[in-house]
Amino acid sequence: MAAARQYDVHEAKTHFSRILQQVETGEEVVISRAGEPIAKVVPLRPGADRTDYGVLRGRIRIAEDFDGLPDDIADAFGMRG
Secondary structure: OOOOEEEEHHHHHHOHHHHHHHHHOOOOEEEEEOOEEEEEEOOOOOOOOOOOOOOOOOOOOOOOOOOOOOHHHHHHOOOOO
16 A cells, blocks of 8 residues: 655645545545644545345344333433323
8 A cells, every 4th residue: 555645734725625636536645744744634435335134134132121211210301200
């Protein structure tokens, strides 16, 4: 993997659009101040496409009292009486 491109703060402000274009293509960009790295701009991971709905059907059991609260907590939230 190639080293991340590095820009100082002034360059980053001047060339922000260019940096975003680089990141959109998968590059990572480091922003530095006085030669010291202070931040890294990285691409967001694309959202996962779910094609496996129902894969856990029959493998998970939800207890009958799942939504029930202990009396003291229900009282604290005014959920009884």
